[in-house]
Amino acid sequence: MSSLQPVRGTHDLMFDDMRRHRHIEAVALEIAGRYGYGEIATPVFEFTEVFTRTLGDTSDIVTKEMYTFTTKGGESITLRPEGTAGVARAFITGGLAQQTPLKFFYRGPMFRHERPQKGRQRQFHQIGAELIGVAGPQADVEVIALAAHILKELKVAGTITLQLNSLGDVESRLAYRDVLVKYLSERRDQLSEESRARLERNPLRVLDSKDPGDQAAIKDAPRFTQYLNEASTTFFREVQDGLTALDIAFTLNPSLVRGLDYYSHTAFEFTTDALGAQGTVLAGGRYDGLIKDMGGPQTPGIGWAAGIERLSMLLSDLAPAKRPLAVIPVGAAEERPAELLTAELRRAGFSVDLGYGGNMGKRMKRANKVSAIAALILGEDEVKNGVVTLRNLDSGEQSSVPRTELMAQLKPFA
Ligand code: ATP
Ligand code: MG
Secondary structure, three states, rough: HHOOOOOOOOOOOOHHHHHHHHHHHHHHHHHHHOOEEEEEOOOEEEEEEEEHHOOOOOOOOHHHEEEEEEEOOOOOEEEEEOOHHHHHHHHHOOOOOOHHHHHEEEEEEEEOOOEEEOOOOOEEEEEEEEEEEOOOOHHHHHHHHHHHHHHOOOHHHEEEEEEEEOOOOHHHHHHHHHHHHHHOOOHHHHHOHHHHHHHOOOOOHHHOOOOOHHHHHHOOOOOHHHHHOOOHHHHHHHHHHHHOOOOOEEEOOOOOOOOOOEEEEEEEEEEEOOOOOEEEEEEEEOOOOHHHHOOOOOOOEEEEEEHHHHHHHHOOOOOOOOOOOEEEEEOOOOOOOOHHHHHHHHHHHOOOOEEOOOHHHHHHHHHHHHOOEEEEEEOHHHHHOOOOEEEEEEOOOEEEEHHHHHHHHHHHHH
């Protein structure tokens, strides 16, 4: 029955996957805290306009990937495809303009209707950071340093390189746009249909194309850096100097333009060869025009987002979860005392597994299955004498421990 399948491109996260997911979030949150970022959770859905106005109506996300629906009240709502627009909306509706600089960290599900494949889901999860209200290149350096720090702390940095480009300010972008349109127009027949459409509406985006024909046509296109005006060149130089000073290696990538309309100056991606075609794990850039475009006060911003699923694929195995104790009643009469002992141990902070039935052998098997570190066996004699048989499940060592000493004896297993 199709309605009992998960929707294509969505996944149930459980146990080990969920632990990896949480680990990535927890590490990122902790490191972001050191840089002064506070957490924000914006709604999972917004008025569609929040995204169409910010992402630009030529972006892939807006033209193809959004989950948009009309509510019973006739409002057009969209499941968020990314985090920045919601944060910018929250900044404006919260009237936070007087409180800048502001640093936001977020995490959560995003939704894009695209073709599912390895590292590409329709519901996926991101961690992300936004620094709002700082116009200077120190912000770019710090935001990138935060990203690099998180990747390093997650121990995934080994396979990842930082790609860097500048999209310049508005003046530079317009100048470059003209040159690029001229160049691409002369090679129109070589371009894919999609790129031909982009050439009309948003030519810079052609540089972002993954189509092999397009890539060949783009290869010798004029480079953005040649058309940066002086202010933009200086800005870009300062970003690079700042990164170099912090020992953050980068590769200049003139065709890195990012898929969204609102970027200016710094654009960056952390990419890997380890994930096939879905090689971008973290991407971001400066968005000085975004908040104004949305109807807020002119406010610069810069941020990034990383896909948790992609990071998770790069993560090596986590340390095993804390091993529980197993409480094992020998017969029916000991069930209740075993429940009470279990409750007492859990209140004391231990993680305890209480098999839910079966004979002693079956319960021992269960204890092994949950990797219990020790078994606490309660039989008739134990209950009568106020003791517990404590068996170390690794060494097999066993001893009879008076209940009064139990907590002290269990310390090594805590
Ligand atoms: P791509 O080029 O892979 O489509 P993008 O440019 O659309 O990526 P961004 O919008 O910059 O991606 O999102 C930031 C990060 O979120 C990506 O680098 C990636 O790690 C992750 N991401 C984006 N889309 C998906 C998806 N559909 N499934 C899983 N992760 C995704
Ligand atoms: Mg995409």
